[in-house]
Amino acid sequence: MQTLQPETLKEMLDHSITNFPDNIALAFVDGQSLTYSALDHKIENLIILLRKCGITKGDKIGLLGENMPHWGVTYMAVTAIGAVIVPILPDFHANEIHHILRHSGCKAVVVSEKFVDKVIDADLPGCKTLIQLDDLRQIMPQNRIGKFMDLLRDGEREVNKLKESAKRLAGILPIPVCADDLAAIIYTSGTTGHAKGVMLSHKNIISDVYFTLKIQNMNECDRLLSILPLSHTYENTLGFMLPLSQGAAVYYLEKPPVPSVLLPALAKIKPTMMLTVPLIIEKIYKTKVLPKLEAQGIIGKLTKIGPIRRQLIKLIGKKLMQVFGGELRFFGIGGSSVSPEVEIFLREAKFPYAIGYGLTETAPLIAGSSPALTRAQSTGFPLPDVDIRISDPDPLTGEGEIQIKGDNVMLGYYKDDLHTAEVMTDDGYFKTGDLGNFDKDGYLFIKGRLKNVIIGANGENIYPEEIESHLNRQDLVLESLVFSIDGHISARVFPDYEHLDRIFKKENLSQTEMADRIQEILESIRKSTNTNIASNARIHRIIEQKEPFTKTPTHKIKRFLYTSDDTGKQKS
Numbered sequence: 001m002q003t004l005q006p007e008t009l010k011e012m013l014d015h016s017i018t019n020f021p022d023n024i025a026l027a028f029v030d031g032q033s034l035t036y037s038a039l040d041h042k043i044e045n046l047i048i049l050l051r052k053c054g055i056t057k058g059d060k061i062g063l064l065g066e067n068m069p070h071w072g073v074t075y076m077a078v079t080a081i082g083a084v085i086v087p088i089l090p091d092f093h094a095n096e097i098h099h100i101l102r103h104s105g106c107k108a109v110v111v112s113e114k115f116v117d118k119v120i121d122a123d124l125p126g127c128k129t130l131i132q133l134d135d136l137r138q139i140m141p142q143n144r145i146g147k148f149m150d151l152l153r154d155g156e157r158e159v160n161k162l163k164e165s166a167k168r169l170a171g172i173l174p175i176p177v178c179a180d181d182l183a184a185i186i187y188t189s190g191t192t193g194h195a196k197g198v199m200l201s202h203k204n205i206i207s208d209v210y211f212t213l214k215i216q217n218m219n220e221c222d223r224l225l226s227i228l229p230l231s232h233t234y235e236n237t238l239g240f241m242l243p244l245s246q247g248a249a250v251y252y253l254e255k256p257p258v259p260s261v262l263l264p265a266l267a268k269i270k271p272t273m274m275l276t277v278p279l280i281i282e283k284i285y286k287t288k289v290l291p292k293l294e295a296q297g298i299i300g301k302l303t304k305i306g307p308i309r310r311q312l313i314k315l316i317g318k319k320l321m322q323v324f325g326g327e328l329r330f331f332g333i334g335g336s337s338v339s340p341e342v343e344i345f346l347r348e349a350k351f352p353y354a355i356g357y358g359l360t361e362t363a364p365l366i367a368g369s370s371p372a373l374t375r376a377q378s379t380g381f382p383l384p385d386v387d388i389r390i391s392d393p394d395p396l397t398g399e400g401e402i403q404i405k406g407d408n409v410m411l412g413y414y415k416d417d418l419h420t421a422e423v424m425t426d427d428g429y430f431k432t433g434d435l436g437n438f439d440k441d442g443y444l445f446i447k448g449r450l451k452n453v454i455i456g457a458n459g460e461n462i463y464p465e466e467i468e469s470h471l472n473r474q475d476l477v478l479e480s481l482v483f484s485i486d487g488h489i490s491a492r493v494f495p496d497y498e499h500l501d502r503i504f505k506k507e508n509l510s511q512t513e514m515a516d517r518i519q520e521i522l523e524s525i526r527k528s529t530n531t532n533i534a535s536n537a538r539i540h541r542i543i544e545q546k547e548p549f550t551k552t553p554t555h556k557i558k559r560f561l562y563t564s565d566d567t568g569k570q571k572s
Contacts, residue, residue: 005210007179008202010080020247026069029265046077053129057082057175060104064088065112065133067252074110082177085184087231098122100187179203197414198360207407208363211383216370220247225271227257233364239275270325277335279555285342317349336556341473363408367444378443398437403429454484456536488540
């Protein structure tokens with residue numbers, strides 16, 4: 001394991017290229033694979049192309065595409081020459097993508113064939129280079145691409161200019177890249193709806209990689225299966241940079257991770273490490289584990305007996321490990337809180353999970369632990385060399401805003417000094433906007449977002465996330481969102497319609513009867529949930545959410561999209 005921290009991303013990768021040239025670095029599960037030596041060769045070839053296109057230090061390069069080896073090639077090539085990568089989430093609407101490319105001032109875009117339609121009509125006056133991610137080939141003027149062609153309408157003359165520029169550049173030494181240089185601008189699409197460009201330096205990203213290695217080791221024998229978008233900082237730093245720094249292998253799926261695709265991939269790769277979000281493991285629990293624990297007849301009765309239940313859970317845990325390939329030693333969960341019921345199962349099943357806490361602005365990890373040191377409902381300890389303080393803690397609970405200082409804290413928001421100043425304290429701490437506290441052993445507990453807190457009638461804090469956690473434990477609840485209206489706590493609930501359909505089919509109900517039954521079920525859920533929460537946090541009413549909530553890339557509900565009326569529809 002490399003422990004001496006390098007200065008730049010290129011230096012970090014060079015260590016693995018030198019020491020593990022024949023190890024697989026990036027690969028498709030059933031397709032293209034690149035060893036560290038081949039990765040180095042691909043990066044150098046792309047650097048040559050970028051320089052021929054006039055790209056130099058400080059230029060912004062957009063990157064839009066699905067997870068693939070060439071995504072990593074592009075990221076490392078761009079940052080190696082001191083240019084700035086602008087990773088864009090594929091789920092973003094075309095209008096959002098156009099805004100990001102314009103706001104960041106991208107001089108080039110690397111885009112996969114699958115998403116080229118999202119940039120085809122972009123009005124980008126400063127962008128004159130388009131490279132196809134799938135084969136890292138420049139799309140020349142004769143391959144007419146909407147308004148990109150308009151910018152290159154004098155095609156032959158422009159190509160000649162590029163050739164002349166390349167000749168001039170050939171005799172110029174590259175500008176040195178430093179630790180404090182800007183490496184990436186990452187545009188977030190959070191739960192509040194205000195997208196900002198987070199500026200991360202080489203030092204920010206590398207620091208987070210090496211801070212993380214101090215709590216969870218990784219080596220050249222590890223294999224990761226990547227199922228989260230690389231354009232999100234969580235997967236980018238921990239599922240891409242971290243393994244590349246240690247000579248490990250990262251595998252990608254060529255199709256969405258539905259069971260028919262994911263299960264064979266797990267069996268083939270036998271990953272030792274994976275990163276995921278709560279929604280994924282909670283879905284596995286509700287659809288695969290819970291039915292076994294609630295089986296009818298003798299088994300169902302036996303599972304209520306403590307020792308027998310624990311033995312059964314261990315057995316299910318072993319089978320779950322086999323589903324994941326049998327060699328998993330680290331299963332990271334981040335992005336939002338995990339259902340207490342699911343975490344209890346994971347702990348009893350001896351499944352090697354660990355929960356982390358972080359934000360895009362902190363590159364991202366702030367706190368975490370190894371699987372052996374997890375504590376229920378905690379996000380672990382602060383990373384070594386990361387200073388976490390609780391601002392203005394409540395005298396009784398110790399809860400307050402979590403604030404961070406460390407080399408992993410962003411440079412600021414791009415072209416947005418006002419918001420940057422708002423999130424930084426006078427003494428240099430980043431204000432996360434999250435509420436939390438520490439227990440006596442130093443474990444960090446997240447209570448919820450400061451902006452989401454509901455102030456009760458007596459002035460007490462009520463955390464919607466805690467109520468949602470109780471709601472989501474109900475068998476027929478897939479998702480929920482809690483908010484306050486007219487001084488009362490309300491909730492939107494997205495039911496498990498597949499389960500309900502099976503029930504209604506047996507009962508042969510009409511559409512009207514189904515609607516009435518759903519309302520009865522929601523009322524039952526409300527009453528049941530209220531018996532398990534404090535009186536000041538009880539739910540006044542539940543509204544049926546008829547479609548899944550719109551979410552961020554880490555599967556957190558975009559709260560700002562939902563009105564407080566009875567329709568359960570999004571804002572237009």
